Amino acid sequence: MLHLIRTGVAQTRADLAKHTGLAPSTVGLRVDALQRLGLVTEGGDASSTGGRRARVLRLEASAGHVGAVALGAHHVQLALTDLTGRRIASVEEPRTDLTQAPEAFAAEAWTHLQRMAAEAGVDPAGLLGLAVSVPAPIEHPGGRVVQPSFMPAWHGVSVPELFAAHTSAPVFIENDANLLAYAELHGSGWAAGASPGTDGPEHLMAVKLGTRIGCGIVSAGRLHRGASGSAGEISHTGVTGPGVIPCTCGVPACLESVASGGALVADLRQRGYDVADATAVVRLGDAGDPVVVAQLRAAGRAIGSVLAAAANFFNPSDVVLGGVMSSSAPLVAALRAEVFERALPLTSGALDVRTAVDGADAGLRGACYLALDEVLAPARVQARVAAAGQVA
Numbered sequence: 201m202l203h204l205i206r207t208g209v210a211q212t213r214a215d216l217a218k219h220t221g222l223a224p225s226t227v228g229l230r231v232d233a234l235q236r237l238g239l240v241t242e243g244g245d246a247s248s249t250g251g252r253r254a255r256v257l258r259l260e261a262s263a264g265h266v267g268a269v270a271l272g273a274h275h276v277q278l279a280l281t282d283l284t285g286r287r288i289a290s291v292e293e294p295r296t297d298l299t300q301a302p303e304a305f306a307a308e309a310w311t312h313l314q315r316m317a318a319e320a321g322v323d324p325a326g327l328l329g330l331a332v333s334v335p336a337p338i339e340h341p342g343g344r345v346v347q348p349s350f351m352p353a354w355h356g357v358s359v360p361e362l363f364a365a366h367t368s369a370p371v372f373i374e375n376d377a378n379l380l381a382y383a384e385l386h387g388s389g390w391a392a393g394a395s396p397g398t399d400g401p402e403h404l405m406a407v408k409l410g411t412r413i414g415c416g417i418v419s420a421g422r423l424h425r426g427a428s429g430s431a432g433e434i435s436h437t438g439v440t441g442p443g444v445i446p447c448t449c450g451v452p453a454c455l456e457s458v459a460s461g462g463a464l465v466a467d468l469r470q471r472g473y474d475v476a477d478a479t480a481v482v483r484l485g486d487a488g489d490p491v492v493v494a495q496l497r498a499a500g501r502a503i504g505s506v507l508a509a510a511a512n513f514f515n516p517s518d519v520v521l522g523g524v525m526s527s528s529a530p531l532v533a534a535l536r537a538e539v540f541e542r543a544l545p546l547t548s549g550a551l552d553v554r555t556a557v558d559g560a561d562a563g564l565r566g567a568c569y570l571a572l573d574e575v576l577a578p579a580r581v582q583a584r585v586a587a588a589g590q591v592a
């Protein structure tokens with residue numbers, strides 16, 4: 201019922217009875233239980249088509265909050281949102297020590313979240329859940345990091361266990377590209393001041409082009425993780441060209457070792473360029489450095505050829521690009537050309553290749569939305585109702 205209210209499918213008790221097929225008296229008991237938990241308020245008048253006006257049911261935005269932590273190669277983003285997904289606070293911090301132990305990272309992130317809650321005047325005890333985005337394959341179910349292509353200290357780490365030292369709220373972990381896909385599924389960004397919608401594409405591939413390469417899949421309106429969590433791992437497909445960074449996958453010249461931001465940085469350094477990170481590569485490309493532009497185009501073609509095969513296989517309506525390398529015009533132009541040249545007409549005719557909505561914080565938003573969907577899932581709400589000794 202809370203899901204029907206959250207998504208706007210049902211606005212009144214009568215709507216709930218209609219959509220669930222339950223008797224009005226049963227609906228009444230359950231709505232009363234949700235109201236006693238503070239999760240639902242009832243007020244105002246629904247637009248009426250005649251007869252008695254009904255009171256509108258709404259999710260109470262301030263009945264708690266969720267947190268999100270998005271770990272990148274060179275930065276960490278953190279956010280808090282209310283229960284409708286509106287942003288309470290968000291920050292981005294540079295990540296300077298890439299060898300930092302996972303335990304120390306969790307402690308630091310937790311301190312940041314506590315400070316953000318205090319500064320926003322939010323009761324820290326109202327934290328209902330926390331989602332953590334990691335740029336690595338995540339075993340599912342289970343939630344362990346498996347063979348991250350950088351950050352070797354994170355292999356086998358259970359992120360929920362790391363945070364259990366700091367909070368009793370449930371902690372969820374997800375791959376960064378999957379969260380980019382999740383954000384797209386939920387439509388418009390924070391900049392529009394909007395809460396997450398349900399009007400995103402039903403079949404999409406979200407490609408994270410950062411220091412590494414990742415891909416998340418939404419199929420039939422749901423995040424598709426596969427049997428063990430590795431769905432969408434296109435980054436270790438063998439491609440043409442020398443791999444310039446070592447990769448844990450063992451595939452010679454895998455896509456990530458040839459065309460990721462990390463690979464481009466390593467390649468340019470070998471050629472004598474003084475580049476700090478993938479952002480610096482994008483800037484050199486924007487400035488028209490011919491060597492860098494040629495390199496970005498080659499990377500775009502390599503990524504596009506792998507995406508074309510994946511698109512033929514999966515038939516998405518949208519291929520959404522996020523991450524710092526997705527802001528490189530030469531790379532994206534070459535990627536698009538390669539996809540449309542190689543994909544079947546039946547695939548490419550329905551296909552939109554585009555950049556992510558509000559890409560800079562899309563993964564972070566995806567993490568917030570995932571945390572909300574988890575903490576407001578029927579089973580968890582049911583457990584809270586039961587724990588409060590109320591009508592289940």
Ligand SMILES: [Zn+2]
Binds near residue numbers: 450
């Ligand atoms: Zn690899």
